[in-house]
Amino acid sequence: MIIGIGTDITDVNRIEESIEKFGDRFIKKIFTETESEYCESFKLHKGQHYAARFAAKEAFSKAIGTGMREGFAFNLVGVRNMTSGKPIIELTGVMQERWGDCRIHLTLSHSATLAVAMVAIEKD
Numbered sequence: 001m002i003i004g005i006g007t008d009i010t011d012v013n014r015i016e017e018s019i020e021k022f023g024d025r026f027i028k029k030i031f032t033e034t035e036s037e038y039c040e041s042f043k044l045h046k047g048q049h050y051a052a053r054f055a056a057k058e059a060f061s062k063a064i065g066t067g068m069r070e071g072f073a074f075n076l077v078g079v080r081n082m083t084s085g086k087p088i089i090e091l092t093g094v095m096q097e098r099w100g101d102c103r104i105h106l107t108l109s110h111s112a113t114l115a116v117a118m119v120a121i122e123k124d
């Protein structure tokens with residue numbers, strides 16, 4: 001049974017500006033190591049990959065229905081890419097404790113200016 005869906009659109013430029021302004025401090029606060037390693041592995045358009053992951057976190061926060069409250073933290077909700085390129089959500093900490101028994105589906109898309117994520121959460 002689907003227990004929640006969430007979506008988000010993130011402005012790529014906004015994320016690029018935050019990375020430029022706050023550097024590593026911003027990246028470490030928001031993204032997991034897996035995510036920053038993945039995004040930094042691209043020579044071009046890193047900002048699009050970071051923005052897509054930001055959108056995934058916001059979409060997940062909507063799918064669980066609490067938004068940014070009740071223990072939600074950006075870096076407890078990460079994206080990992082399978083070898084096929086397909087992205088999956090990886091949870092840690094309190095997010096893993098609360099939602100780790102659910103099946104979480106994620107899809108991402110990005111252009112030069114916008115990144116989009118959609119999350120669906122299933123539970124038996």
Ligand SMILES: CC(C)(COP(=O)(O)OP(=O)(O)OC[C@H]1O[C@@H](n2cnc3c(N)ncnc32)[C@H](O)[C@@H]1OP(=O)(O)O)[C@@H](O)C(=O)NCCC(=O)NCCS
Pocket residue numbers: 048049052081083084085086087107108109110111
């Ligand atoms: C998957 C594919 C349809 C993406 O379409 P696109 O128009 O190029 O790019 P979009 O911006 O819409 O989507 C990009 C996102 O698709 C997702 N994606 C990539 N491969 C995927 C797959 N096999 N299944 C589901 N989602 C996938 C990723 O999340 C990617 O963003 P990310 O790299 O930041 O994680 C296209 O790249 C494709 O068919 N690729 C073939 C598989 C491939 O070459 N994989 C490369 C890794 S080995």
